Amino acid sequence: MTPLLQVRNIEKRYGARIGCADVSFDLYPGEVLGIVGESGSGKSTLLNCLAGHLAPDQGEVIFDTRADGPRDVRQMPEAERRMLSRTDWAFVHQNPRDGLRMRVSAGGNVGERLMAVGARHYGDIRQTAGDWLTKVEIDTARMDDRPSAFSGGMQQRLQIARNLVTGPRLVFMDEPTGGLDVSVQARLLDLLRGLVRRMGLSAIIVTHDLAVVRLLADRLMVMKSGHVVETGLTDQVLDDPQHAYTQLLVSSVLQV
Amino acid sequence: MITVTDLGKSFTLHNQSSAVIPVLEGANFSVAAGECVALTGESGAGKSTVMRILYGNYLAQAGRVVVNGLDITTATPREILTLRREVLGYVSQFLCVVPRVPTLEVVAEPLLSLGVAEDAARARAVDLLTRLRIPERLWQLSPTTFSGGEQQRVNIARGFAHRYPVLLLDEPTASLDAQNRETVLTLIEEAKAGGAAIVGIFHDLEARDRVADRAIDVSVFTPRKIA
Ligand SMILES: Nc1ncnc2c1ncn2[C@@H]1O[C@H](COP(=O)(O)OP(=O)(O)OP(=O)(O)O)[C@@H](O)[C@H]1O
Ligand SMILES: Nc1ncnc2c1ncn2[C@@H]1O[C@H](COP(=O)(O)OP(=O)(O)OP(=O)(O)O)[C@@H](O)[C@H]1O
Ligand SMILES: [Mg+2]
Ligand SMILES: [Mg+2]
Numbered sequence: 001m002t003p004l005l006q007v008r009n010i011e012k013r014y015g016a017r018i019g020c021a022d023v024s025f026d027l028y029p030g031e032v033l034g035i036v037g038e039s040g041s042g043k044s045t046l047l048n049c050l051a052g053h054l055a056p057d058q059g060e061v062i063f064d065t066r067a068d069g070p071r072d073v074r075q076m077p078e079a080e081r082r083m084l085s086r087t088d089w090a091f092v093h094q095n096p097r098d099g100l101r102m103r104v105s106a107g108g109n110v111g112e113r114l115m116a117v118g119a120r121h122y123g124d125i126r127q128t129a130g131d132w133l134t135k136v137e138i139d140t141a142r143m144d145d146r147p148s149a150f151s152g153g154m155q156q157r158l159q160i161a162r163n164l165v166t167g168p169r170l171v172f173m174d175e176p177t178g179g180l181d182v183s184v185q186a187r188l189l190d191l192l193r194g195l196v197r198r199m200g201l202s203a204i205i206v207t208h209d210l211a212v213v214r215l216l217a218d219r220l221m222v223m224k225s226g227h228v229v230e231t232g233l234t235d236q237v238l239d240d241p242q243h244a245y246t247q248l249l250v251s252s253v254l255q256v
Numbered sequence: 257m258i259t260v261t262d263l264g265k266s267f268t269l270h271n272q273s274s275a276v277i278p279v280l281e282g283a284n285f286s287v288a289a290g291e292c293v294a295l296t297g298e299s300g301a302g303k304s305t306v307m308r309i310l311y312g313n314y315l316a317q318a319g320r321v322v323v324n325g326l327d328i329t330t331a332t333p334r335e336i337l338t339l340r341r342e343v344l345g346y347v348s349q350f351l352c353v354v355p356r357v358p359t360l361e362v363v364a365e366p367l368l369s370l371g372v373a374e375d376a377a378r379a380r381a382v383d384l385l386t387r388l389r390i391p392e393r394l395w396q397l398s399p400t401t402f403s404g405g406e407q408q409r410v411n412i413a414r415g416f417a418h419r420y421p422v423l424l425l426d427e428p429t430a431s432l433d434a435q436n437r438e439t440v441l442t443l444i445e446e447a448k449a450g451g452a453a454i455v456g457i458f459h460d461l462e463a464r465d466r467v468a469d470r471a472i473d474v475s476v477f478t479p480r481k482i483a
Contacts, residue, residue, distance in 0.1 A: 186356050235313050240314040
């Protein structure tokens with residue numbers, strides 16, 4: 001099977017400071033990769049390099065495109081890359097405000113993405129948007145409300161609907177459950193897990209929450225100071241960590 | 257189905273002055289299809305460690321661990337996940353589930369992830385939950401709020417949903433009443449009769465005597481102290 005994403009020696013520097021360096025991995029269809037590590041370890045930098053939001057100084061990000069098979073995303077013309085990020089890719093930001101249009105209605109936030117990939121029929125768009133709001137448990141009666149009137153958890157669910165409505169094959173998530181209270185996190189987790197399984201999509205999830213990765217991620221990558229210090233099967237890395245830093249990380253939370 | 261050769265395991269605690277805890281050395285054993293083997297040895301001897309290595313949950317430092325033809329000491333995470341989905345079941349001591357998922361689905365999930373049709377998967381889940389006396393009114397609730405014994409029975413139902421060719425059982429009868437214990441032992445006997453290779457840890461001696469064909473004393477694998 002061809003990996004959906006092949007990442008080779010990605011490096012990003014901010015002047016003399018290392019954002020991330022020497023990162024390589026393969027992601028297969030249907031797989032969920034978790035990335036954990038302390039604040040400032042380079043998780044967001046890496047994710048943004050992979051998703052094309054930041055230009056890495058070095059390395060390759062090879063995506064298995066529908067039309068032409070594996071291609072280095074960095075070599076693609078800007079227009080093509082932008083199309084990819086609207087169709088096959090989705091990016092769920094930590095702060096829903098970065099991933100939503102706050103002045104557009106909830107239904108519009110979802111419908112807009114459909115229009116961006118060519119949907120034109122108003123009734124169909126509204127119907128699909130409504131279906132997705134239901135999937136993420138937002139009452140369709142709220143469809144014409146702006147997200148600014150929603151709670152943080154609802155905004156996050158709306159952001160997920162907006163991102164998944166076009167049927168992406170790869171989802172990037174930066175702390176998708178950060179800043180939400182525990183019961184809301186649980187609902188979101190259940191939702192994500194169900195979507196990942198039903199849609200067979202692949203995901204890369206950055207989080208500081210080890211309980212989240214244990215439940216969602218097949219594989220885990222542990223980062224420290226911009227480098228990957230340990231990688232493996234999620235439960236193996238959490239239960240039998242080999243690197244000093246991972247041992248510290250795992251032992252500093254009560255129970256996962 | 258399981259062949260363990262020269263298995264060695266120690267833990268290095270990097271943040272506790274790099275203390276090294278040697279647990280296993282030169283462990284050799286195998287388990288055939290249709291056989292149930294009990295791991296024995298005093299507390300701390302390494303029974304759970306052996307079982308976790310068989311599951312790919314702990315890394316081995318030395319040796320080979322071949323399960324259904326796959327050496328899990330060198331397998332990729334993807335290969336291990338496939339092995340776990342299709343071949344290798346594990347009933348852990350405690351249930352670990354995504355909050356909010358209904359019990360029926362928790363139990364049916366191993367079958368659904370194998371691509372079994374929803375109806376068939378649910379029917380099997382219903383059958384197991386019924387046999388394990390989980391009241392029907394609980395099936396649509398998440399097991400996270402269940403009693404310890406109920407959670408354990410849900411865990412067992414989930415572990416037996418798919419008829420795994422290799423099954424690992426960590427204290428499957430602990431904290432169960434007589435009736436439920438009987439059901440679990442019957443499930444184990446059925447799995448054996450169906451050709452499964454089973455490795456179990458049983459503190460319940462009667463249960464062990466009834467289902468296990470032989471015992472492997474893991475304290476034999478304890479590294480000799482360096483004097
Ligand atoms: N735009 C920038 N300019 C300069 N340095 C940056 C910039 N963005 C990030 N950095 C630095 O790069 C390093 C990695 O930052 P990054 O945001 O990737 O960390 P992170 O792992 O996502 O942390 P957190 O968990 O706090 O979100 C940090 O030392 C950070 O200060
Ligand atoms: N993740 C771990 N990190 C460090 N040491 C560990 C870890 N898991 C087990 N050990 C150590 O390995 C040794 C064997 O433990 P194990 O849990 O396998 O024993 P056991 O035979 O199952 O005992 P019990 O009957 O009490 O459950 C113990 O010294 C234990 O402290
Ligand atoms: Mg970050
Ligand atoms: Mg034990």
